[in-house]
Amino acid sequence: MAQNFQPASLVTLSHDTLSGVIAFHNEIRDYNKIHFRNTQIDRFYxxxxxxxxxxxEGLVLKSCTLKSRDAQKKIFAECLVSGQKSVYRYKDKRGVKYAVGITKNEIREIPYRERNKIEKDVTYSITPTAHIGFLKLYFQDCPDVFPEIEEMKQPTEYNLIQLMNHYYEKVGKTEHIELKKRRYDLRFGVEPTGTYLISNHRVDVKQPMMGINLYIWLPWGSERLYLKTGVHKIESCRWNNDDIKEKNPYESAYVVPLYFEYVVEGKWIQPKFSSGVTYMINRDSWGHPFWNLGFGANIRLSKNILLDLSLTSDIYDFTFRPEWCWMSYAQAGIIYRFNLKK
Structure with a gap:
């Protein structure tokens, strides 16, 4: 289900333009190195x-020299507003970061870092304010926007674009461009599945589970990330607990997964990894939550149909005698993928 390449143009250092496709998944490494491909070129830049x-769609990934308090380095940064003053977005190991243009090809990080301090064994959160002074200095030619800066609790894509637009309105200059923001389609998948419990520590299950999974694409974090949920019915099961084993008859139950799933791109085979919470619901309980880890692969059968083979394990029981446990599931299903264009 991972998206591989998408149409893009490469602007060379000599300002020539080459058409092709790039692999850009909105991940940290994509802001350092990008895979470009056309009929003559296939390499990382x-x-x-x-x-x-x-x-x-208009998204510009510009080569910039990023200057921060610690060092400077070359990165790709997404240009949000371009003009006499510009604002950029990028990612590093601390997450999404923002920067402003200081020359044509140089940008400076907008400082923002949440910190805590400990006094007498009590942890206090320190409200970040460095970004306010930084932005006031950057917009010193237009004090009219200072009140808006002072109300900015945290730099975000929305409030920085608004600030830039208000700045250009105040100074009476219109020669700036608010670049198109990336628009993602609504992508989801539906999967009828069969699941077999291959080892159990908590539940005695007599037969395989049948059910359905729903996958929702989460490209804002990473274009390889999905939210996986669904419902699976166990026709006959019983809790393995020495204290109540004789009192509990076999009964039906439901298993509800709520996982984040990371899918690695591949032409035919797409390895994947997941982590999240499994809820087991029966007649007497609205859910026993278990921490779950899993891995598997999607095998492409056609453009929008994939064979799913997965192995997941519930490894920690949060409520029913909280402790480490081990319940492993082997699951197979067919994923039908749908894209709704915006």
């Missing part, structure tokens, strides 16, 4: 090798 990549 670092930010020092090109001027920019322009995606079909």
């Amino acid at each position: 670092e930010a020092k090798d090109v001027e920019a990549f322009i995606l079909k």
Whole structure:
């Protein structure tokens, strides 16, 4: 289900334009190195090798020298507003970060870091304010926007674009461009499944489970990330607890997964890994939550149909005698993928 390549143009250092496709998944490594491919080229480009990549929908990934308090380095940064003053978005190991343009090809990180301090064994949260002073200095030619800066609790894509637009309104300049923001389709998958409990520590199950899974694409975090949920019915099961084993007859129950699933791109085979919570619901309880880890692979049968083979394990019981446990499930299903264009 992972998206591989998408149409884009490469702008070379000599300002020539090459058409092709790139693999961009909105992940940290994509802001350091991008895979570009056309009929003549198939290679990874670092930010020092090109001027920019322009995606079909208007997203511009510009090669910039990022200056921060610690050091400077070349990265790809997504240009949100371009003009005499510009704002950029990128990712590093601390998450989404924002920067402003200080020259044509240099940007400076907007400082923002949440911190805590400990006094007498009590932890206090320190409200970040460094970004306010930084932005006031950057917009010192327009004090009219200072009140808006002072109300900014945290730099975000929305409030920085609003600030830039208000700045250009106040100074009476219109030669700026608010670049198109990336628009993602609504992508989801539906999967009828069969599941067999291959080892159990908590539940005695007599027969396989049947059910359905729903996958929802979460490209804002990573274009390889999905939310997986669903419902699976166990016709006959019983809790393995020495204290109540004789009192509990076999009965039906439901298993509800709630996992984050990371799918690695591949032409035919797509390895995947998952982590989340499994809820087991029976007649007397609204759910026993278990921490679950899993892995598997999707095998592409056609453009929008995939064979799913997975092995997952509940490894910690949060409520029913909280402790480490081990219940492993082997699951197979057919994923039908749907895209709804925005």
